[in-house]
Amino acid sequence: MNDNQPGRSSQRLTLLLVAVGAAAVGIMAFAAAQSSNQTPAGQIPIDVQVNPNSSIQNINDLAPDVTDEEGMAPDFEVTLATGELFKLSEFLETEGKPVFLNLWASWCGPCRAEMPDIDEAAKRYPGVMFLGVAVNDDLDLARDFVEQTGVTYPIAYDTRDAVVTAYPPIAMPATFIISSDGRLVDMVYGALKQADIDRLLAPVIGS
Numbered sequence: 001m002n003d004n005q006p007g008r009s010s011q012r013l014t015l016l017l018v019a020v021g022a023a024a025v026g027i028m029a030f031a032a033a034q035s036s037n038q039t040p041a042g043q044i045p046i047d048v049q050v051n052p053n054s055s056i057q058n059i060n061d062l063a064p065d066v067t068d069e070e071g072m073a074p075d076f077e078v079t080l081a082t083g084e085l086f087k088l089s090e091f092l093e094t095e096g097k098p099v100f101l102n103l104w105a106s107w108c109g110p111c112r113a114e115m116p117d118i119d120e121a122a123k124r125y126p127g128v129m130f131l132g133v134a135v136n137d138d139l140d141l142a143r144d145f146v147e148q149t150g151v152t153y154p155i156a157y158d159t160r161d162a163v164v165t166a167y168p169p170i171a172m173p174a175t176f177i178i179s180s181d182g183r184l185v186d187m188v189y190g191a192l193k194q195a196d197i198d199r200l201l202a203p204v205i206g207s
Contacts, residue, residue, distance in 0.1 A: 073176065073184040074166040078133060078156040081146065086156060091129065092182050098204035099178040100130045100197075103169050105137040106145035110191035111173040115149045121197040122153035128201060131156065135164040179204045 077087040088099065102118060104111035115132070122130035130153040134142035139157055146155050158164055167176055171189040177200050179185050185203055188196070 071184060072182050073178045076162050076166045078158060078160075078163055081143075081155045081157065086131065086154070088178070089182070092178075092180060095129065096180050097127055097129045098180050098185075098201070099176075100125075100128055100201065101163075101167070101176040101178060102130070102132045103135050103163065103167065103172065103174040103176075104132055105134060105172055106141040107137070108172040112145070112149060114173060114191040114193075115151050117192060117194050117197060119149075119151045119153055121194065121201075125201060125205070127205065130154065133158050133163045135161075135169070175200070177201065177204060 073088065075087070075089045077085065080086050091097075091099070100118075100121075102114075104115070118130060118132070122128075132151065132153060133156045134145075135158045137157075139159060142157055156163075167174070169189070173189070173191060175188045175192060176184060177186040177188075186200055188200065192200075
């Protein structure tokens with residue numbers, strides 16, 4: 001039996017080195033993803049993403065207050081996928097419509113799950129501006145994501161981090177309801193269903 005001990009020690013040492021190497025690779029991969037401000041594929045930043053079939057999960061108590069003293073939503077400017085420039089304050093002044101602002105990312109599974117419902121709602125509520133903005137994402141991946149989902153409401157890519165700075169999400173997807181006079185009426189984290197969207201828009205329809 002003593003003859004086998006050196007071989008077993010060598011095997012244990014090899015396994016230990018493999019484990020240490022794998023751990024090092026994992027740490028480096030996570031660090032790289034963090035440094036690029038993106039969530040690694042398959043990872044869920046916050047538990048609110050876990051169940052896209054649930055009703056609204058409101059975690060506003062943890063969310064930063066983005067409004068000013070009068071409860072007004074912060075202004076932002078972003079370029080739409082069509083090339084047009086969208087500025088919130090100018091849109092509200094000229095169009096006078098409520099805004100359904102939805103933040104999403106290609107790595108977010110629940111974002112994909114809710115998009116068909118948002119698209120359907122956009123068709124049912126022509127008096128509301130539905131705007132989906134990709135944040136903390138790779139531009140090419142975000143564009144591919146939109147093409148795959150086939151949504152028809154306006155989409156923008158937050159390449160300059162203007163939207164994510166003004167509306168820092170603590171979970172994804174994140175939805176902000178802005179009234180026609182610029183007030184932030186509600187903010188919700190987690191995938192939405194048709195009934196959720198109807199309830200969120202009820203206070204601002206016709207405002």
